[in-house]
Amino acid sequence: MTSLVSAQGVTKQFGSFTAVDNVSFEIEAGKILGLIGPNGAGKTTLLKALLGLTDCEGKLSVMGLDPFRQRKKLMQNICFIADVAVLPRWIRVTQLLDYVQAVHPNFSRKRAEELLLQTKIKANSKVKELSKGMVTQLHLSIIMSIDAKLLVLDEPTLGLDIIFRKEFYANLLNDYFDEERTILVTTHQVEEIENLLTDIMFINDGKILLNSPMEALADNYVEVAASGEKANLARQFGPIAEGQMFGKSIMLFEGVSREHFEGLGDMRTPSVADLFVAKVKGARK
Amino acid sequence: MINHQLALLKREIWEHRSIFVTPAAIASIVTLGVLAMLVFASGFAAELDAAIFGAQNLAGDPERKAALTAFFLGTSWVFIIALAILTVFYCLDSLYAERKDKSILFWRSLPVTDAETVVSKLITAIIVIPAATVIGIVATHLINLIIVSIWVWMKGGDGGMLIWGSVSLFDNWLAAFIVVIAIGIWMSPFIGWFLLVSAYTKRSPLLMAFMPLILIGLLEGIILRTHVFAENVLGRGDGIPLFHTGNIEQFFEDEQWRLADNATSLLVHLDVVQFLTSPATWAGILVCGLLSTGAIYVRRFRDES
Numbered sequence: 001m002t003s004l005v006s007a008q009g010v011t012k013q014f015g016s017f018t019a020v021d022n023v024s025f026e027i028e029a030g031k032i033l034g035l036i037g038p039n040g041a042g043k044t045t046l047l048k049a050l051l052g053l054t055d056c057e058g059k060l061s062v063m064g065l066d067p068f069r070q071r072k073k074l075m076q077n078i079c080f081i082a083d084v085a086v087l088p089r090w091i092r093v094t095q096l097l098d099y100v101q102a103v104h105p106n107f108s109r110k111r112a113e114e115l116l117l118q119t120k121i122k123a124n125s126k127v128k129e130l131s132k133g134m135v136t137q138l139h140l141s142i143i144m145s146i147d148a149k150l151l152v153l154d155e156p157t158l159g160l161d162i163i164f165r166k167e168f169y170a171n172l173l174n175d176y177f178d179e180e181r182t183i184l185v186t187t188h189q190v191e192e193i194e195n196l197l198t199d200i201m202f203i204n205d206g207k208i209l210l211n212s213p214m215e216a217l218a219d220n221y222v223e224v225a226a227s228g229e230k231a232n233l234a235r236q237f238g239p240i241a242e243g244q245m246f247g248k249s250i251m252l253f254e255g256v257s258r259e260h261f262e263g264l265g266d267m268r269t270p271s272v273a274d275l276f277v278a279k280v281k282g283a284r285k
Numbered sequence: 286m287i288n289h290q291l292a293l294l295k296r297e298i299w300e301h302r303s304i305f306v307t308p309a310a311i312a313s314i315v316t317l318g319v320l321a322m323l324v325f326a327s328g329f330a331a332e333l334d335a336a337i338f339g340a341q342n343l344a345g346d347p348e349r350k351a352a353l354t355a356f357f358l359g360t361s362w363v364f365i366i367a368l369a370i371l372t373v374f375y376c377l378d379s380l381y382a383e384r385k386d387k388s389i390l391f392w393r394s395l396p397v398t399d400a401e402t403v404v405s406k407l408i409t410a411i412i413v414i415p416a417a418t419v420i421g422i423v424a425t426h427l428i429n430l431i432i433v434s435i436w437v438w439m440k441g442g443d444g445g446m447l448i449w450g451s452v453s454l455f456d457n458w459l460a461a462f463i464v465v466i467a468i469g470i471w472m473s474p475f476i477g478w479f480l481l482v483s484a485y486t487k488r489s490p491l492l493m494a495f496m497p498l499i500l501i502g503l504l505e506g507i508i509l510r511t512h513v514f515a516e517n518v519l520g521r522g523d524g525i526p527l528f529h530t531g532n533i534e535q536f537f538e539d540e541q542w543r544l545a546d547n548a549t550s551l552l553v554h555l556d557v558v559q560f561l562t563s564p565a566t567w568a569g570i571l572v573c574g575l576l577s578t579g580a581i582y583v584r585r586f587r588d589e590s
Contacts, residue, residue, distance in 0.1 A: 051394075053393065055586070071398075072396050072397070072398050073396070075393075075394065075395060075396035075397075076396045078394075079394065080394050081394075082387075082390040082391075082394070086387050086388055086389075086390045086391040087388065087391055088300070088383070088386065088388035088391065088392075089386060089388075090299070090300055091299065091300070092299070095295075095296075095299050098292070098295070099292055099295070099296055100395065102288055102289070102291070102292030102295075103288075103289055103292050103293075103395050103396060103397050104395055104396060105396070139391075
């Protein structure tokens with residue numbers, strides 16, 4: 001496995017505010033990585049640094065390129081959707097395809113037209129005549145017709161209804177993703193994507209709280225529901241978070257083997273959302 | 286590189302359709318005005334016959350020539366003013382609107398550099414809009430001369446001799462082309478300035494573009510009691526060194542001046558060599574280059590979050 005993205009000590013400051021604080025990580029090719037963090041955690045700044053839209057301190061390499069200084073070359077192999085509303089409103093669908101075809105060496109117009117045929121989008125429509133969901137479909141059709149090694153999606157489904165969101169991710173997995181490609185996605189609706197991620201990264205206050213393959217979560221984290229004396233026994237192992245539900249204590253443990261909790265209560269792997277909340281709250285203490 | 290530039294220029298025309306709609310609209314208005322005038326003149330049959338008869342017997346009449354030239358330059362001037370205003374708004378919008386609607390994030394997600402993008406805006410302002418202006422001028426001229434000569438023939442006159450025989454059309458069209466392109470080059474420091482403001486300002490680009498210029502002119506007048514800035518920057522348009530004698534105002538408006546050296550074509554008044562060798566022309570191009578580079582720099586390095 002080769003690293004597609006390599007970050008070492010990446011820091012980005014805006015005045016006295018540190019948006020990204022000495023972050024190091026690697027992203028291997030063929031992964032679908034979810035970058036999860038609350039608002040203002042530094043997600044967007046980190047993505048912008050990866051996309052060469054902002055300069056940063058530290059060592060950052062994307063496909064062996066310096067994203068800020070070799071942006072044009074980088075953009076031939078990266079695609080990104082920054083937000084659903086970024087397609088210019090005045091442009092027609094055909095004009096958009098003409099333009100991308102002219103400037104992008106890896107764009108397949110045929111594929112884009114095939115994908116658009118599956119939607120209700122008409123070739124001569126202007127973007128401003130399309131619904132929000134259709135604009136996303138249009139953008140995604142273009143992105144999926146570009147043969148890129150890395151796809152970066154920043155809140156791609158914001159403001160869309162559940163049907164579009166489901167379709168969006170289904171299309172992404174079925175029509176786009178393969179072993180050659182890597183996807184980096186940020187979203188607030190983490191429950192919707194946790195099943196399709198191969199890796200997950202939590203970020204808060206500019207720092208990485210968790211960076212793990214999804215299948216390793218079950219080994220490292222366990223949620224135990226126990227009551228009374230059993231709950232007290234479980235609590236000795238130092239839960240990183242604890243809550244009450246239906247009269248039971250729900251405790252989340254990190255790095256504690258499941259055999260310690262045999263017979264104390266129900267065990268399960270915590271959801272990404274619960275784990276995220278626990279990690280962020282823990283970091284704030 | 287060239288393919289990118291063509292795609293970018295096409296993009297500009299798609300977005301700013303007014304670049305071609307404006308000349309087409311002016312051409313239509315002028316043509317309607319001429320048609321209305323002909324309908325009105327047709328009401329005076331006796332006077333018309335006398336006028337056509339009189340005109341035909343004055344071969345090479347300088348007044349007829351002057352009238353046709355005045356019509357040509359008058360309509361050209363309307364085009365130039367309208368497209369100059371269009372250029373100001375185009376430039377101020379060109380790097381501002383994409384930030385306002387956030388489409389800049391889409392444009393920048395494609396493998397096109399900021400320099401290529403800004404250059405395409407510069408080419409649009411200095412070449413594409415002037416070209417549209419000249420096309421508008423020539424088309425208007427041609428359509429109306431055809432209409433008027435047909436009308437003269439219908440009234441029994443010799444339209445060919447009266448309308449087409451006395452002016453050197455191609456010379457005048459070439460003169461219009463040179464003047465329009467030269468104005469674009471001469472005023473290019475303003476184009477660079479507008480692009481920079483458009484790339485930089487967070488709000489009201491029109492105000493941000495003109496307020497500093499007016500303020501500097503005023504302050505210089507009040508504090509230093511000189512008018513160097515006002516004369517050389519704000520009044521730059523008047524000083525275009527494209528004419529043997531006189532200035533751009535006389536070229537377009539002063540019939541006596543135009544007739545003074547018994548010029549057979551408008552080209553006689555133009556001095557392209559003087560324009561191209563004037564240090565002021567090159568100083569303007571340099572300032573335009575610096576300001577446009579500033580616009581590229583701002584688009585490239587500013588964080589849009």
